[in-house]
Amino acid sequence: GLPTLEVKDTYKVGFAQTESNNPWRLAQTNSMQAEAEKRGWQLVYTDAAGSAAKQVADVNSMIAQGVDLIFLAPREEIPLIPAIKAAKGAGIPVILLDRNVDQSLAKAGEDYVTFIGSDFIEEGRRVAEWLVNNKPGGGKIIELEGTAGSSPANDRKEGFDTFIADHASFEIVASQTGDFARDKGRQVAETLLQAHPDADVIYAHNDEMAIGAISAVEAAGKVPGKDVLILSIDGGREILQLVIDGKVAAVCECNPRFGPKAFDTAAAYANGEDIPGKIINPDNFYDASNAADLIDTAY
Amino acid sequence: MAAGSRPSQKPDRPIYAFLDRYATLIVLVLLILLNIAITPNFLSVQTLNVNLTQVCTIVIVAVGMTLVIATGGIDLSVGSLMAIAGALAPMIFMGKIFGIEHVGLAVGLAIILSVAVAGALGAFNGWLVATFHIQPIVATLVLFIAGRGIAQVMTNGNLQVFSVPEFQFIGLGRILGLPFQVIIMAVVVVWAAWMLRRTVFGRQILAIGGNEKAAELAGVPVGRVKIAVYAISGLLAGIAGLIVIAINSASDANLVGLGMELDAIAAVAVGGTLLSGGRASIWGTLLGALTIQIVRYTLLANGVPDAAAMVVKAAIIIAAVWIQRKARAS
C-alpha cells in the first residue's frame, strides 16, 4: 500500500522539476512556488535540466533530506520508476504532475498517489478535430514537432496524426522537429514552406514554435491566418493575443498552473480522503470565438 | 603534434592542388546541383533568402571562432555570450535597467552596451588563456556553463517579448533589398579576411598558432593578441545574439545560441581551417557554414527525419574535412 502522510500545520515537500528552459515550465514552477509560499510549506526544488537520470538522483537527494511528500514532474515514463519505488521504500508519498509513468511498472494508489495533468494525446486530437471541422475543403499540413524523443512531442503527434489519417482531404506534407523553440521552429518552418509552397496549415506542438512559424509565413510573403492557418498547443497569453489578432487560428490549452490543485491534493491525501488515480486538468480550447473573453485567464 | 605535420604519402598530382583550393566550393556546388535536381521549388530568390538569413549568425560567430582557432585556441562560450547579449539588450531598450525616453537612443545604447559586455567577457576568456595559461577548452568552458546561467539569472529565465522596429531592423530590415543581417555578415567576413592577410595583427595571430614560443621570442605580444582575439570572438557572438533576438521579437535566455559553439566549430573545420592553429581561411569558413546550411536545408526540405539527418550530417562533416585534409597533404 501507499505510505501515509500525517496531518501537520506545515510540510516540507519536494518538487522535482524536469527542466526550466521554456515558458511553460517556468509558469509551472512559479505556480508551485507561489502556492507553497501561500500555505507556508517548505518547498525543496530541484531541476533535472532535461535528464531523467539526474531527476532520479534529485528525488533520491530529497529522500535523503527527509521530505514529507514529493511532487514529481517525470521527464519520462519508464526511467523515473526507480525514483518512485525508492520514495515508496522510504515511506514518502509521490504525486505525479503533467506527465505520467508507465502503468505496467507502477500504479496509482499503490506506488504513487495520483497523476495530475493533461492528456497530450487528447490535446493533439482536439486540435485535429477543430481543423477538420473548420476547414471543410481539406488542406496540406506542415507539422512542427517538439524535441525528438520527448513524450509531449510523441503524444501530440500521435493524437493529431491518428485523427487526420481518417480524413482523406487532409495531408501532412512535412513533419519535422523544431525542438519546442521559437528560433528553430521559425527556421524549420521557413524551409518547409519553401519546399512545400502549397501548404496551408501549420500545426506546432507548442506556442513558441507557432510564433516562430508566424515569422516564417510572413517572411515568405504570405498572410498568417489567411493563406496559412496556424494551430498550436499550450495557450499562453502571448498566443491568445495572436488568436485575437487573427494570426493564429486555434490553440489547445495545456495549463501549467498546477500549484493549487497539487497542494490541495496533498492536503486531501493527508486528511485521508480518497484520491482518484488520475486527475485530468480541464484544458480550454481557444479560437477566434472565445479568445478575447478568456485571455485574462490564460497563464 | 598535429596530424597535419605527418609526412605525406601521396606524390604530387595537379588534381589535389586543385582540390586543395576549391574542395569546399566543389562540395557546395555539388550540393546545390543535387538540390536543383531533387528539392521542389529550389530555384527561387526566396530559397536564397531563407538560406542566407539562416546562415548569417553562424557565419558571424564562426569568423570569430576561426580567429580563435588560428591562435591554436577554441571558444566554447560563444553560445552563452549570445544569450547574455540577447538578454541584456531588451532589458536596456525596454527600460528595465534605466529609463530612456528616446527610442533611438535606448536602442543604440542597448546594442552598444550588450555587444560590449559580450566582448568584455570574451576578453575575460582571453585573459584566462593568456595570463594563467589555462587551456582554451577549459577556460571557455567556464563561461559556457556559467554564462547561460548568468543570462538566465538576469531574466529569471523569463522570455522577454518585445516589438521595437528600430531595434529589430538588425534582424528584419533590408537595405537595397538585401537583408541587413546579410550585410553585417558580409562586412564581418570581408573585414576578417582582409585583416588576417594584410595586417600585422593577422600575421601575429597566425604566428602564435604556428609556434607560440617562437612568436613571443620574435617580439609578438602574445598575451595582448590572444586577449584581443577572444574579445573579437565575444563581440561577434554578441552581435549574433542580437540578430537572433531581433528576428524572433523575443529573447529567451535558455535557448539563444544553444549549441552554437559546435555549429561554428563544424563550419570552421569543414571550411578547411585546422583546429591545431597556425592556419586559417575566412572564406573557407564562409563556404563551410554555407555547406552545412545547405545540407540542413536539403535534409529538411526532403523530409528526412531528424534522426537520420543527424547521421547524414555526421557523414558529410567527416567527408568534407577528409577531402580538405587529403588535398592539403599533397
Next chain:
Amino acid sequence: MAGNRGLMGSYGVVVALMLVILFGWLRYDNFLSPFNVMSVLRYNSMFALVALGMCFVIMTEGIDLSVGANAAMSSVVAAHASHYGLVPGLAAGVGAGLVVGLLNGLIVTRLKIMPFIATLATMLAAGGMALLLSGNQSIPVSYATSFTWLGQGNLFGLPVPALIAAVAYVIGSVILNRTSAGRTVLAIGGNEEATRMMGLPVERTLMVTYIACGGLAGLAGVILAAQFGAGQPIEGKGWELFAIASVVVGGTLLTGGVGSVGATLAGVLLLGVLFTILNFENGKGWISLSAYWQSVIRGFFLLVVVLFQARLARKHAAQPAVSAT
C-alpha cells in the same frame, strides 16, 4: 610513480573533495547517511566510467565528444538485448559502444581527422542512431531477466555500478602505470611525432584508446539502461563536458602527456558531490536556490579549481631542476 611528476593538482583535488564532503557533513543532516552515499555512488558511477575513457583519450592529446551520445545509443541497444538476459544485454551495450569507439579510432588514425571534429561527427551520428534504434521512445528493459541488477542491485552491500566502476579504475590505473601501452598513451600525448620516431606503436595505441573509451561509454550506457529500467535515446547530453571537466579538475592536462586515473575519479566525485550539495542547499532554506544560480556556481567553481591548478603548475615549473653532467 615515475612519469607522474608533471601532474599537479592531483593532491589538490583530493583535498578539495574531502573539504567539500566535510562541509556537507557539517551543514546538512543525513548528508553522509548510507542511503545518500549509496545513491550518489550509484548515480555517479556512469560518469566515472565515461570520465575514465575520456581521461585516456585526453592523455593522448585527443578528445572524445561522442561519449554521451554513445552511452545513450548503447543504452537503447542494451535495453533491446536485455530480454535475452543479463550477459547478452551487457555484451550488446558494450559492443555498441565499442563500435562507436572503433569508428572514432578509424577516423582519427586512418582519415587523420582531428579528434575534436571526428568525435563531434560521431556524436551526431550516435545521437541519430539512438533515436533511429528506439523509434524516438525510451525502450523498457526486461525486468524478467536479471539485467537490472547491473544498475539497481547491490553486492557486498555496495551498489553494483559503483563496484563495476571501481574495478574499471583499478584496471585503468594498472594499465596506465604498469604497462607499456599505458606509457605509450602518455608518450603520444607528450609528442606524437617523437613517439612515432621512437618506434612505439602510435596508431595501434590510439585505436585501442578510442575503442576502450567507446567501450566504457557503452558500459555506462548499459548501467544507464539497467539503473533506470530503460534505454534512453536522449540521455547523455552534456556528459562529454562533465567528463572533460572531471578529468581537468583531476589535474590531467588537455595538452596530453600527463594524467592520473585516481585523480580523475576524485574529480568525478568532487563534481558529483557538488551537485548533491546544491540539492541539499535547496532544501535548507525557505527560499530555493534557483536552478540558474546553480550553473553560475558550477562555472565559478570550475574557474576556481583551474585557477588553483594553474598556480600549482606554475609553482612547480619555477622549481629549479638539477642536471649534472
Next chain:
Amino acid sequence: MTQPPLLRIDNLHKRFGGTVALDGAEIEVAPGEVHALVGQNGAGKSTLIKILTGFIPGDDGEITFEGAPFSVGSPQAAQAAGISTIYQEINLVPTLSVTENICLGREIRRRGLLDWRGMRAEAERLLAKFNMSIDVSRPLSDFSTATQQMIAIARAIGFSARLVIMDEPTSSLDEREAAVLFDVIRGLRDEGVSVIFVSHKLDELYEVCDRVTIMRDGRTIRACAMAEIGKLDLVSTMLGREISRSGGRTTAFAGDHDHDVGDTILSAEGLKDGAHVRDVHFSVRKGEIVGFAGLLGAGRTETAKLVFGAARPEGGEIRFDGAGFAPQTPADAINAGIGFCTEDRKVEGIVPDMSIAENMMLALMPKLARAGILDEKRQARIVEKFIASLGIKCAGPGQKIRELSGGNQQKVLLGRWLAMSPRLLILDEPTRGIDVGAKAEIQKLVNTLADDGLAVLMISSELEEVSEGADRVFVLREGLTVAELTNGEINEERILAAMAHGGGEPSVAEA
C-alpha cells in the same frame, strides 16, 4: 671490401612536391664500421635516413640490409629489424621521465607488468656509459638540450641493434661530451655494430669514422675511406667547388680583431635568475664581437634570455645604451634594438607552417607597417635580398619553412634578425647544424656586421668559433662569470682552462 655489406642503398629517389630531395643517392655500410655521411645543408642526408627507417616512404630505390631486400613502413619496424636511430631534431617525449624515454619500446617486465625499478637501473646503467648520473625519474623536459641529446643517444644504443644511425648527434654537445660519445661509438664498433654518423664538424669525422659517403644535391658524389681523403678535398667535393684556406684558420672570421670598437652598449652586473644564473657580469661594445664560452648548462642561454626579456632576473643590473634596462617581454628588447637568434630553432625559432618570407619578416613586420597594415612590397624586397645574400636554398620566398633543411632554416632565422638592423645581436649557437660552406658565410657576415658597428654577443660551444671570432670572451661556469679574456689573451687553452676550473669557487661534483 671483403665482407658483404651490412647495408646497401641504391638509386634512392625522393621528391617533395617540386623539390627533389634525393636523386639517385647510394650508400654502402660494412659491418662494424663507422660510416660518415656528409653533405651541404639540404643535400638529402636526413631524408635518406628517414626513408631507410620507414619514417617517410621513398619514391624509388633499392635497400638491402643484412643481404636481403629491406623495406619497412615505420620506425618501429626498423627498430625491430635492428636499426636504431637518433634523428636530427631531438625526438623524445618531453613529458615522460628519462627512464621511460630510454626504456619504452623494450620495457623490462615482471609478471607482465612494468618493472620500474629494473627500468630505472637500466636507464642509469646506460647513462653511466656517458658519465651521467641524473635523477632518471624526472621528466625529460627538466633537462638541458645537451642532456636530452645524450639521453636520446643512450636510448638508441640501448637497443641491441646491428646499425645505429646518428643524424648530427653532436650539434648540441660540447667537446667533452662529444669525446665521451666517441668512446661509446668506438665501443659499439668493437662489438661489431655499424654506425652511420652525420655531422658538419669535420674534425669529428676524422676522429671516429672509418669511411665516408659524400652527398650533394641528393646524389652520392663519392665514397671512400676516411684516410683517403684530405679535409680540403672533402670540403670541395661536398660543396662542388674549389676552396682555399688562409693562414691555418679553421673559421672564416677575419684574421685580426680590428673592428672599430666604440662605447659600451650593453652591460650587466651581478645578474641572477634564482636558478641557473647566479652571478654573471659582462659587457658588449659597439662594433665588438663578444664571445660567451662555457660548458653546456653553464647558464649562457639563460643569461641571454634575461637580457632579451624572455626571462625575468631576480637580481643584478642590466644597462643598455647608458641607461638602466629591464625588458618585460622580448618585444621590449626588440624595440630597444636587440635581436636574439635562439639555439633551438625547432621549438623557439621557426613557425613551421608559415612561409620563408613570413618567418623572416616576423620581427620586423610591425615596423614596416602603416597603421597596422603590412607593406608587402617592401617586405618582398627585403626577403629577396636576404635569400640571395644568405644563400638560402629554397623554391622561393613563399615556400613553407618546415620544408627546408635544418641549415637553411637557421639561415632564415638569421635573416629575421639581420633584417631588423639591430644595434645588438645575440647569437646563440649560430652555426649549429650548418654546413662548412654556409658556416663560413655566416661567420664572415657576422664579422662584416661588427665592422659596420654592430655589437654582437655570440654564444658558442665551438671553441674555434669563440677564440677566433671574438674580440673579448667571457667564460661562464655554473652560472658565474669566471673569466674575462681580452684580445691578446684569447686562445683555446685559456678558455678551456677557465671553463673547466677557472675563477672563483671550487667546482662541484665533477663526474
